[in-house]
Amino acid sequence: MENGTVLTVEGARKLEEQLEHLKTVARKEIAEQIRVAREFGDISENAEYDEAKNEQARIEGEIVELEKKLREATILDENALDRSVVHIGAQVVLKDASGNEYNFTIVGSTESDPINGKISNESPVGAALLGHRSGEVVEVNTPGGLMNYTIVSID
Numbered sequence: 359m360e361n362g363t364v365l366t367v368e369g370a371r372k373l374e375e376q377l378e379h380l381k382t383v384a385r386k387e388i389a390e391q392i393r394v395a396r397e398f399g400d401i402s403e404n405a406e407y408d409e410a411k412n413e414q415a416r417i418e419g420e421i422v423e424l425e426k427k428l429r430e431a432t433i434l435d436e437n438a439l440d441r442s443v444v445h446i447g448a449q450v451v452l453k454d455a456s457g458n459e460y461n462f463t464i465v466g467s468t469e470s471d472p473i474n475g476k477i478s479n480e481s482p483v484g485a486a487l488l489g490h491r492s493g494e495v496v497e498v499n500t501p502g503g504l505m506n507y508t509i510v511s512i513d
Contacts, residue, residue, distance in 0.1 A: 363431040364466035364479065366447045370433050373468070377424040380417055388414045427468060444487040444512055446479050451510040452487075459510065464488070483507070 365373070388410060395407035434447050444450055444464060452460045462477045464487065470478035477484045486498040492512050498505045 363427055363468055364446050365427075365431045365433050365468060366465060367433060367436060369465060369469035370428065370431065373424055373428055377421065377428065380421050380424070384417050388417055431466075431468070441512065442491055444490050444509065446488075449513040450487060452483075452507040453510050454505065454507055460507075 391410040392407065392414065395401075395404055395410050398404050398406060401407045436447050441448075446464050446466055449461065449463045452462065454460070462475055462483070464479055464484050465471075465476045467478040467480050469476055470481070472481075479485060479488060482500050483498050486496050487507075487509065490496050490509055492509050495506055495508050498507060
C-alpha cells in the first residue's frame with residue numbers, strides 16, 4: 359500500500375457509484391446551468407454563469423480525486439484475510455470496563471463514518487485494535503483519556 363488508502367469491496371463500489379453519478383448526472387446538470395446562464399447575456403458580469411462555472415470546476419475536481427483514489431487504492435480481498443485477528447474490514451464487538459458494548463467495522467480512512475459504526479484504521483481505537491484477537495484487552499489512548507476494551511468478537 360504505497361499511499362495507505364485501503365478500501366473494502368463495498369467502499370470501492372460506493373466510490374465508483376459516486377464517480378458514475380458525477381460523470382453522468384452532475385456533468386449534464388451543470389452543463390445545462392451554464393447554457394441557461396449564457397442566455398442571460400454578457401458573461402463578464404453574469405453571476406449565474408460564474409457560479410455555474412465554479413460548480414463545474416468543483417465537480418471536475420471531485421471526479422479527478424475519486425478517479426485517483428480508486429486507481430491508487432488497495433482493495434481488500436476479504437476472503438484472504440485472517441478472521442482470527444482484527445483487520446480492516448472486520449466487524450468488531452468491544453466491551454468497556456462498565457460492560458457497555460460497542461459494534462464497529464474497521465475501514466480505511468476514506469470509508470470512515472463513525473455515526474454509522476465505521477471507524478478508520480487510523481483512528482485511535484481502530485489503530486489500537488488491529489492485529490488483536492478475540493478475548494484480548496486492548497488499551498486505547500483516546501482524546502478522553504486511556505480506555506481499556508475487551509474484544510468480544512471479530513467477524
